[in-house]
Amino acid sequence: MIRFENVGMRYGMGPEVLRDISFHLRPGSFHFLTGPSGAGKSSLLKLMYLVSRPSRGLITMFGHDMATTPRRKLPALRRRIGVVFQDFHLLDHLSALDNVALPLRIAGFDDDKVVEHAGELLKWVGLADRLQARPATLSGGEKQRVAIARAVIGRPSLLVADEPTGNVDPAMGSRLMHLFLEMNKLGTTVVIATHDVSLLKDVDASVMTLENGRLSVLSRAS
């Protein structure tokens, strides 16, 4: 489903931040991505959620060779990917409900059903009383839950999360991990970049470790 072969990436004329990255993520698999700060985790995630292109190597996403896929087809592929950003990327002028509803609205779903679904999802992440709140009035943890709800509302084929439990208390972190596992059981491939080693202990998943731009270790988490 997702295949990287000898992928390298650099920003502009700078040095390579990712070198010779090769891996294959099967549909419905669960992965952690770890590594020290600056190891290239965010760059690798950017390649996965299709906002960057590799400077070399081959990336295949959902059966599409990204080197030959025309730009106009990328939005449809992006709709199959849910992303939880480290800095949330919520739209400040929209309510929590509207932020969560956005992916389905853009995909053209019926608005009444979208609103209902977004509301249910926000209730599930403990934000039932914050549906109309603007992101500026939410705490870091609340924003993170809104961002996660937005990422999963479209039942993506691939869920990419950058430090998704970094701003929430352990109980909520556990609840969110449970959500990711539920998504995974429904067939979503999950990739979570994290520094939180406690997450790794509780989940049966492969662990990809990045060091100095190289994917050095591929192991099982538990």
Added chain:
Amino acid sequence: MDWRKNLLPDHRASGQFLPWVIAVMVYLAALAASAGLTVNKSLSQWRDDLTRNATVQIAASNPKSASKQVEAALKVLRETDGIQEAEALSHSDLVALLEPWLGSGNVSDDLPMPKLIEVTLAAKPKVDFPALEKSLAKVAPDARLDTHESWIDRLITLARTVQAIAIGIVVLIALATVAIVVFATRAGLAADQQVVEVLHLIGGQDGFIAGRFQSHFLRLALRGGFVGLAAAAATIIMLARFTSELGGTFVPKVYINPYEILILLAVPLVAAVTTMITARITVMRSLARIT
């Protein structure tokens, strides 16, 4: 309420001034168009007036000879096909013609003045002016036929020049509007970078994202355009009253007929559509640069 309308933040620096800019542009374009239309109508009126009239001037030094030549010329003129009427102007008519330049009561009786015959031409048949000139020369050797041709040519040249300038002004206004909209759209894209980025990331098509900007700019342009048109209409009404009070044949009377009202109504619509298309192309080009 349609969720798409709220997708871009309300208060953005790029959009605040745009309606006023569009209002000024539409105001100027509507006045330029109105000027072009007025000159066009005046040209038709002047042409009609001048081509339906001719003048015979007899500048004989001997008054008796002049009067005889006038009588003879009138006879020839009245017998000529295509001439509806021929009347000699009286001395008091000539004095009245000179008074605007020399002042009332300043035209002395001994001032040498030519005799003038005012000729009104029929619509058909056309007068054979070379033959008429020859006939006049036989009976009135001092007669000079003036068909106003040189005036008509000059007026047509003047009118065409004014129209070309009016069209040039409208084109320049359109180009300036496009340039301003490009800058405003780029400023809007920069201000709403986060929104564009998120829409892009969650699978928004370029056309969808551009659509949000084009709708926003269309609304702003329509708002500004009709304010500009209202201001232009007020100015045109004021000028129409002013020129109507002035009277006279050669001062162009500003008035707008229903057909021209449609043209002027089209000015803000064209400005709005130009703004919308410019905004769309600008956004599409900017988005094409990102992955």
